């Protein structure tokens with residue numbers, strides 16, 4: 001039986017903005033100025049049809065989870081995972097163990113959720129003092145440019161941090177599938193973190209202590225068709241604040257792009273694959289060995305796109321900083337230590353701006369040396 005706590009932590013707020021999905025239903029040929037970006041062509045665009053573009057690495061998790069650790073298959077895949085986390089900060093996973101039927105069921109419910117009439121969604125809209133619910137995150141001023149996206153955001157784990165009132169208002173079948181999905185994705189995140197710990201030579205107990213009761217939140221994204229897609233962005237460039245993000249691309253429309261060597265590289269949706277990326281917490285915990293990478297989402301003129309991002313962070317009550325077992329290995333700590341709650345509150349109080357928040361965590365004397 002789920003317990004809940006009326007004193008759940010409020011991680012932040014965001015200014016209330018109108019629904020983009022409703023706006024996109026109107027017969028408009030131009031987007032309102034608040035959605036117009038003039039900076040989104042700053043990095044050359046690459047199409048995944050171009051044979052010269054690199055592919056985001058694909059890791060076969062079966063080779064890691066079900067193969068003896070002495071085997072060459074295991075070490076080959078572990079090395080691939082380690083290299084992907086260091087050099088890309090992004091990879092896709094196949095044979096990940098999350099059942100196809102759960103993925104299908106959850107997808108169906110999320111699609112239905114975004115099709116609910118506005119009167120129903122209004123009951124789940126963000127409140128002024130808390131950013132959980134429908135809306136947008138990181139909106140801190142009336143002048144700020146907005147993303148061409150509606151999202152629903154909720155903290156799912158641990159249960160005592162969940163906004164019980166909000167969760168209870170979700171359609172019952174979505175609630176049930178979301179609960180199952182959240183548990184499966186936590187298992188997957190822990191398993192991937194475990195493999196990363198081995199690749200890094202990190203103390204296993206330290207990894208478990210940091211992440212066993214980790215904070216998980218889920219963000220469902222709906223990107224409506226946009227009449228001027230080249231002027232808008234579905235999601236501003238950002239790195240994630242968490243340790244590990246697991247993204248489920250619900251539709252096969254391309255939209256997610258990763259910044260690699262100064263270029264935006266598309267992440268082509270693969271059947272039954274999930275996208276995993278390193279977040280800022282993991283960059284900090286690994287003392288900078290793994291990198292959180294900037295990514296963004298673009299939009300299309302004629303087709304909608306949906307995705308669900310699950311963010312997994314260390315446990316509340318732990319201190320965020322480089323793993324002690326890695327600092328001992330590296331003989332230097334590259335980031336400061338702060339309580340996790342303070343870190344999150346700081347992150348959500350700012351406008352999304354690339355990796356700027358991670359810079360705040362870097363120890364002063366290292367800032368000039370790190371590009």
Ligand SMILES: O=C(O)CCC(=O)C(=O)O
Pocket residue numbers: 219221235240247255256295296297306307308309
């Ligand atoms: O929709 C996407 O592919 C990107 C979503 C994302 O970056 C996020 O929710 O943090």
